Structures are given as structure tokens and as C-alpha cells.
Amino acid sequence: MSDRILMQGNDAIARGLVEAGCAVAASYPGTPASEILSSIDRWRKKCGATMHVEWAVNEKVALEIAYTAAITGLRAAVSMKQVGLNVASDPLLSAAYLGVTGGFLVVSADDPGPHSSQTEQDSRLLAMMAKVPVLDPASPAQAMALAGTGFDLSETFGVPVMLRPTTRLCHASQDVDAPPFRLPVREARFVKDPARWAATPAYRRMLHDRLAEKIAAIAAWPPTAPIRVNPEVSPAKAVVASGVAFAHARELFGELGISERIALYQVIQPYPLHAAFIDHLLETYAEILVLEESAPVIEMQVADRRRVRGRMTGAVPGTGELLPEIIERLLSGFAGLPVPAGALPAQGGGRRPTLCPGCAHRSSFYAIRKAAPDGIYPSDIGCYTLGINLGAVDTVLCMGAAVSQAAGFDYAHRLSGKQVDIVATIGDSTFYHAGIPPLIDAVVQGARFVLVILDNGTTAMTGNQPTPGTGIGAGGETTAAIDMEGLVRACGVRFCRAANPDRLPEFVALLKDALVHAREGGVAVVIARQPCAMVTRAAGGKEPGAIVITGECTGCRHCVDRFECPALVFDEAANRVRIDEMICTGCGVCVYVCPEETIRAESAGEKRS
């Protein structure tokens, strides 16, 4: 048995961080980056390192906490998905100017595709805007190594460094050599220097000059210079690739047998691209093909339009993931081989995602449509975005926007003399993340809407991380817990009531009360409180159910179309609904939903009437 162990990309990044002496780590969960912080906590426990590890309330707070540790000389890291970097961009751009004394790594995971994100944005472009060097690993093993390199780079030049994995790295697993930990120990020491740490605009100009000098020096730093894969040949063409696109390309170079004809380079640090490398490329090659995700960051720095091809020139598709099938076609064409006509893997199609069987969000959405059938339903980011299947989600913009969009709809319609029922939904984690400032704003402006906070006591979509309301920390430790009702009232909301949405008739009545208040009295908040069905199932909390459909089912499809529980299956041949016992949790909410009253709960359960 070898000492190589299976590590997911995120696990490998976490291992690399802990191994390199990261003392403070903060994150807000988001696919594909979520596993990094929980894995940091596991490695921390395994090696006995003294660390502060936390799920922060949002990415901006997470970045500020980790950054501050790095100006006391400690090594620190923050991890997030790419849209989280938008939230954290404010402190990042300033942190680049002020710099650090201890190593500071910003791990921002991109999602070309996108598979589980609102955008395909390229964090490397934001690194470029911030003037922060960025490293682009191609495999879990390389990501683990680059965590340490990144800290070294950060400390050598006193700048924040970005590590940019993508989904196909974060969620790839690989056998990785895991040697014993060597843990450096440092002491926090903040050296006061207000001209730097609290710089006014006059000083900022000087800091900007200094940052430009650092970036020029980093563009000549040997440890992150591009790697030539096949130095033994001298062809006229070169492929320059980074990230997982490089991994695909390297495998295909072998399969297609083109290593003799085309030079292959891996760029480790897309920004700043090494200046000597740019000169070398332009002096040596007649044609250069750049393969990178998602934006043309390398390509735009090799600015010779006659010789460079890539996403800017249209030689490489300008959007979407660079799948290996696409890279195979591009490399074949570039090498002068016949271009294969193989199929691309199916994108989309098949069964669409749905809320889990037994999920209380389903009850909330069903009730919202009952209580406000002609309403407008702004919603937000989380599992509950799937309320779109139930016709109870009309808008999803970004974290926290459900609240501001609800207010925006009211103001817009008010101008036209109209009053519409607006029922917004937001999850508990998203509410804490970005829902509070817009709620304060809505109260102040007298907006009229109902906000339903779907409080399942967890960040479910990303793998059930704790929220500030749970009183549980990243390592399972006990923390202070936020009182959600108290918080809502402190925002100035006068109608705030909590209830279990699985008690459907009562919940519909509560929503109607809230709507009456909203029409006349401003914002009403209803907290739909019921634990996540996945957590309940994992805890072995509920026995698989004894829900039955009686012989009188008319095949009206109301439960299938409007409630959409995966455990309710329409049998086309028999023209009736049956229960899928493999997945039914026995929650019994569908008993209320059937207009013909043909769904029954056989055994007495807590939630069944």
C-alpha cells in the first residue's frame, strides 16, 4: 500500500495551504470552492496545527479577516467561488496597494461552463484589474504545490496572490503523495504604519507606483515561469496553455503524436505573464495557439495579432468550457491533421434538478402560490432557486437581490399607480450574507412586500455548511448564534413571524396575513422554519414513509405539476400517481396538496393530521 492518497482538487489545495503554514483561513461556501475550507479544518485537526478557521458571513468579510492576519506577518488564505470574488473585490483592490507582510492567498474558483454559477467570469481578469499575480494550476497535485509557491511569492514581493482553480480541478480527484506535515510556527506581530495601513489618497498614489514595480519584478520571478513540456524539438508552431486546458492538451499531444511538430508550454502564472517568455514566443514561433479558460488573459498579453490565435481571434470558442473534445479538434487543425468529427458530450438534457423529497422549501413555494396567485416572486441563490420548477421564482440576480428586487418591483409599479403582491424568497445563509442591508433600505423607503426567509438552518446547496444562526463553527465547535427574529425586528420590520411551512393550511393563512400587512404597512417577514431534509435524512431522523394513494386518484396531475415531489410519479399507462418508495421520506405534505383527498398517510406521524 503506497502513501499516495486520493485527494479532490479542493482537498489538495487545503492540504497545500495547511502544509505551508496557513494560520488563518476564512471562506463563504460556493460551488466549486466549498470543500476547501472544510478540508482545511480536517487537515488542521489531523496535524494539530493552531489555526483560526471560519465560515464567514460573506466573501468580503472572509477576505478582510484573512488579509488582516497577513498584515500581522501570519500566512492566511481566503477561498470562494468566482462570483464571491465580486463581493470581495472592494477589499482585494485596496489590499493590492497596501500589500502584506505575511503570505496571503486568495483562492477564487472559476466555473467555465458554467456548471453551477451565474456567470463564466474569469477571476484572472479581476486579478489583472487589481494588479495581483495569479497562479493557474492544471491538476490537484499541482494546485497543492502552488499553494506553497503562492505564499512564497506573496512574501517575496509583499503582495496578495491569487490561486485560480476551475471546476474541473476543484472536483477532480487524483492520487497525490502526502508526506508528513512540517509546520512552521509564527507569532502575529502588527507593526503600526498608518501611512501604509490607513493610506490616504496621496499615499495611495505612491503605493500604486510601488505595486507597478512589484508586478514588473514578478513578471521575471523564476519559480512561476512557464514550463516547456517538449524542449528537445524546435518547431515553428507553439501551443501555450494553462489550467485544466493544459491538462487536456498535454494528454492529447501524446495521443495525437504531435509532440515533434508543435512546442507545448504550460503557463503557471497567467498574470503577470513573464516578460522574457513573451519575447521568446514572438522571436521563436510563426504561429501560436493559446488555450485558456475563460477569458483571453494570456492571449491579450502576447499582443501580436498576426501570429497569436485564441479566444480573442475566434480561433478558440469565445465562451463555454474548453472540453477535451474541443481541444482535440483545435490541436488537430493546428497540427494540420484531419479534424475529428466526434460528438461533444451531451450538454443539458435528461432529468432536471428538483428540490429533494421531503424538502420544506417545496411547501413554502406551494403556499406562496396559494396565498398570492397573481404575485411577483423575486428569489435568490441557493437550492430554493429550484422553486422555478414550481412557478414560484420569477427573478434570480445575485446574492441578496431578492430583497432589493422586491423593493424595486414595488417602487416601479407604484409609479404607475399599481399595487401588486410581491413575495420574495431568500435562504437563511443568503439572508445573512447579503439580505440585511437591502432589508434596512426597504424598511426606510416604505417598500410593500412579503419576504419569506427559508430557514432550513444550513447552507444546503453547497454541502450543508453552518450559518450564523446555528451556533456551530467550521470545525463543529460551539459559537454564538444569531437570533433571526431579533435581527429582522432590529432592521425595523414590524411584522415578523416564524412557522413550519410543512403545516400547509396554517402557513398559507400566515402568508395571507403578511400580505395584508404588506399592502398597508410595509415590509412583512415570514420565517419558514424547518430543517433541511438532507440533514434530517443524514441524521436518520425519519423512517421511509407509509404514504399511499387510494384507488380514487383521478390522474388530474395537480400534485405532479404544482408540487413536483420526485417521490410522486405519474404512471402514464394507468393514468394515476404512484409513490416511489425508494425516495419518499414520509413527510406527508402531499396529503394536503391532493384536491381529491386521495393521498393518505397510513401511519401516524408527527407532521400528519
Place this chain on the structure above:
Amino acid sequence: MSADVGKLPLMRQQVVLSGVGGQGILFLSRLLAEAAIAAGFPVLTSETHGMAQRGGVVVSHLKVGGFDSPLVRTGRADLLLVLKEENVALHREFLADGGTLVVNAPVPTDAGPRVRVHAVDADALALSAGTPHAVNLVLLGFALTRVGGVTAGGFFCTAREIREALSRRQGGGGSRLADSLSALDLGIAHGT
């Protein structure tokens, strides 16, 4: 990049696992990957996370041997394991000519010419055994037996290595390991 590229040129196997969120595709691919490492092979997998895990289409790629890319290209998979029959239409493109499909279905699904198909009603078996969540292991046990070992041009690992990987993962006490092993054995019995 795996440092072992080219070291074990004889073992190169590409597997695609397909199902829907909640069926345990991710668990299955990690189990197989750990069995590959125990057998001394470099391994790369690619997993599906995020919203698709809520009952949507979930697919894992598993590449055993010296590979760099975590993804299996269409027309390259030696083996396609399908836990939800309706996904066959979606993912059969991954199979190479002469590849093998193992599907959770009462009767073999038509996957076109040049594809060997083995079918087992793993849902019914898992439900009757009182372990509906172990349907993934029932299918794996069946596949290990039907497809055979590496000498028969089949799997890179045997049931013994899967049992060991399960014990390492779930050996912390409780009934989970016993349930998993009996689900695996149930599949093996139906594949024999």
C-alpha cells in the same frame, strides 16, 4: 500532472458513471478510485457537484493509468455504468466501440451496435433487501462479476479490492459497512 505518466502503460482504463443526484455516483467513483490506488495505479476522476446533485443528471469520469486530463472524451470509455436507465440515451456517446454498458434496468437497454449490455434491476434488489440507498453498490457488485477482471479485459480491480476500500471508508463501526458489503454481495450474486 501525474508524475507517473508512462510508468504503467499497460493499464489504461476509462470509465463513466451516470445517474441522478442522490443515487451515490460520487461515492462509487471515489470508491473505485481508492481501489485503483490500492492496486498501484495512478488515477484521475471528475465529479459533479452543485445544483445537479438535487436529483439532476450526475456523471463521474474515472481514468485509471497514466492520464493528464480528468475528463473522458466521447467514444473513449471502456465501461459505462448507468444507475438511471433514462441516462443511457444521454451518455452512451462516451462508450468506445466494443465498450460495455452496465445498466440498472429490468431488461437490457438498447445501446446500439458494438456495445455489450448487461442489465440488473438494482432498484428492486436494493429495495427488497431493505437498503434502497445502496443501489449503487448492488450495481457495482453486479458489474464486477459480469464484466470480469482485468485478465478478461474487464475491471482494473476485483471485488476484494472494493471490499477493502469499503472497509477503509466505513470501518468505523456501526451497521453501515455491513449494509454496504451485503449490497455489494447481492449484486455479485446476481451477476454470477
